[in-house]
Amino acid sequence: MATTKTHKATIRVQRYNPDVDQKPHFQDFQLDVGPDTTILDALEEIKGEQDGTVTFRRSCRHAICGSCAMNINGTNMLVCNQRVEEVMDGNNQISVKPLPYLPIIKDMVVDRTSFWEQYMRVKPWLIPPDNIPEKEFRMSQEEVKALNDAEQCIMCGACYSACSVIGMNKTYIGPHALLKASLRVLDPRDSGTNERLLEISGNDGAYRCHTVFNCIDACPKGLNPTAAIETLRKLAIKRSSYVKARKERQKTLNDPIKN
Numbered sequence: 001m002a003t004t005k006t007h008k009a010t011i012r013v014q015r016y017n018p019d020v021d022q023k024p025h026f027q028d029f030q031l032d033v034g035p036d037t038t039i040l041d042a043l044e045e046i047k048g049e050q051d052g053t054v055t056f057r058r059s060c061r062h063a064i065c066g067s068c069a070m071n072i073n074g075t076n077m078l079v080c081n082q083r084v085e086e087v088m089d090g091n092n093q094i095s096v097k098p099l100p101y102l103p104i105i106k107d108m109v110v111d112r113t114s115f116w117e118q119y120m121r122v123k124p125w126l127i128p129p130d131n132i133p134e135k136e137f138r139m140s141q142e143e144v145k146a147l148n149d150a151e152q153c154i155m156c157g158a159c160y161s162a163c164s165v166i167g168m169n170k171t172y173i174g175p176h177a178l179l180k181a182s183l184r185v186l187d188p189r190d191s192g193t194n195e196r197l198l199e200i201s202g203n204d205g206a207y208r209c210h211t212v213f214n215c216i217d218a219c220p221k222g223l224n225p226t227a228a229i230e231t232l233r234k235l236a237i238k239r240s241s242y243v244k245a246r247k248e249r250q251k252t253l254n255d256p257i258k259n
């Protein structure tokens with residue numbers, strides 16, 4: 001069913017083509033928006049009907065793939081999950097910019113190399129114990145709950161590029177990777193606990209966080225990377241005893257769960 005258009009909106013899009021532009025500048029586009037028009041809908045309409053050179057990433061349109069994160073009116077968000085009307089100012093205007101602190105490839109497309117490099121530092125995959133039991137691994141409800149936050153992260157980069165520490169120092173591991181590190185450190189099936197805690201204990205790890213909470217404000221999934229970083233700090237302090245306890249827990253991973 002066609003959506004009723006109710007407002008004329010001005011979408012101020014930051015443009016930057018490094019081949020021809022000295023620096024980024026804004027270009028205004030006018031279009032009709034309705035109550036259900038998302039910012040991604042507006043950008044698609046601009047690209048399809050007004051200027052085909054406007055460049056941005058998107059894929060799923062359902063807040064799952066994480067590719068459409070941009071900076072809207074100064075706040076990082078997923079544009080497929082945000083209605084234009086909810087963020088318009090009194091002049092029916094919104095500004096659309098790329099994620100901050102990352103090199104711009106073109107318009108809203110940024111170079112995420114540092115984001116992925118930091119992610120790989122924490123070895124975000126499961127490292128199973130040497131003796132994998134013949135039966136399935138069993139985890140308690142409490143253990144599953146502890147992993148829940150980090151599992152829901154879609155790696156959109158909103159937290160990473162909202163982090164003021166990243167703005168100053170790209171060697172910081174970053175809230176996204178530390179959240180994923182916590183997923184593995186808390187997972188009783190994982191046997192990379194010692195090396196992960198050592199990695200996040202370095203100068204560019206969990207202790208570099210300034211606890212400004214920008215990552216929490218920016219996360220479109222309502223997750224809490226700051227709490228994960230705090231958990232990692234506590235576990236890093238008692239690393240030896242935690243690693244020992246992990247090894248003990250793995251001896252019973254295929255036993256029936258007693259809740």
Ligand code: FES
Nearest residue numbers: 060061066068080
């Ligand atoms: S297009 Fe996939 S999260 Fe927005």
